[in-house]
């Protein structure tokens with residue numbers, strides 16, 4: 452049985468908590484610690500909760516799932532001995548936790564939003580630890596919830612996270628712009644869903660380089676100018692231009 456404490460009450464903390472709680476024979480969640488009382492209420496009927504970083508349970512693993520920029524200062528405040536302390540960040544080095552003897556990273560490579568359920572079994576869990584024995588503990592935890600546990604360095608994780616920002620964050624933002632274009636022009640965004648799904652599915656067979664289509668790849672300059680002029684926001688015109696430019700450069704043309 453592995454015992455776990457979670458620091459944080461946001462997207463990742465909630466998803467991890469729900470997932471870990473679903474394996475009561477192999478995992479015991481001791482405590483959730485967070486500064487936000489309203490968010491803590493999500494957990495309080497199911498597990499012990501606290502806002503006191505000085506009063507943390509002696510669990511096998513303490514998972515810090517808070518904003519990247521706060522990991523270092525919160526970890527400095529923790530007074531827990533002989534607990535394996537890990538963070539869940541894709542971009543932050545494990546050494547942020549250096550104040551402690553037993554440290555590591557437990558990064559689930561997926562996008563998490565509250566109220567949107569995900570299946571952990573298919574989520575790659577990227578783990579790292581300073582000591583072999585602790586890596587084994589993280590492997591054990593990872594394998595309970597996922598079929599894909601990979602050991603990678605902080606440097607590799609940082610690169611993966613950069614790529615993930617393009618794959619998820621920027622793709623999602625570009626879809627937000629598409630949604631706005633549809634709203635402004637009173638056409639249905641939902642009609643684009645099959646296109647969006649095929650955009651993703653075809654990458655299972657083709658490389659992104661081979662999958663590209665559209666006016667920028669074809670060098671249809673008049674279409675490109677007309678579409679840029681249809682956009683009402685300057686920031687959207689800039690994104691259209693920059694992405695079209697990048698596509699053209701990739702396929703050997705200058706805009």
Ligand SMILES: NC(=O)c1ccc[n+]([C@@H]2O[C@H](COP(=O)([O-])OP(=O)(O)OC[C@H]3O[C@@H](n4cnc5c(N)ncnc54)[C@H](OP(=O)(O)O)[C@@H]3O)[C@@H](O)[C@H]2O)c1
Pocket residue numbers: 459460461462463464485486487490516517518519521525539540541542558559560561562563564
């Ligand atoms: N969301 C994802 O898709 C995703 C995926 C993989 C990994 N991650 C990583 O997981 C970590 C948490 O991300 P998240 O999406 O769960 O963030 P989130 O939903 O924004 O939640 C952040 C949590 O951190 C707390 N927090 C922020 N600043 C703090 C401070 N100075 N001291 C103490 N607590 C503080 C917040 O408390 P308040 O509510 O009081 O602000 C909240 O509980 C990050 O390292 C992120 O890189 C995120």
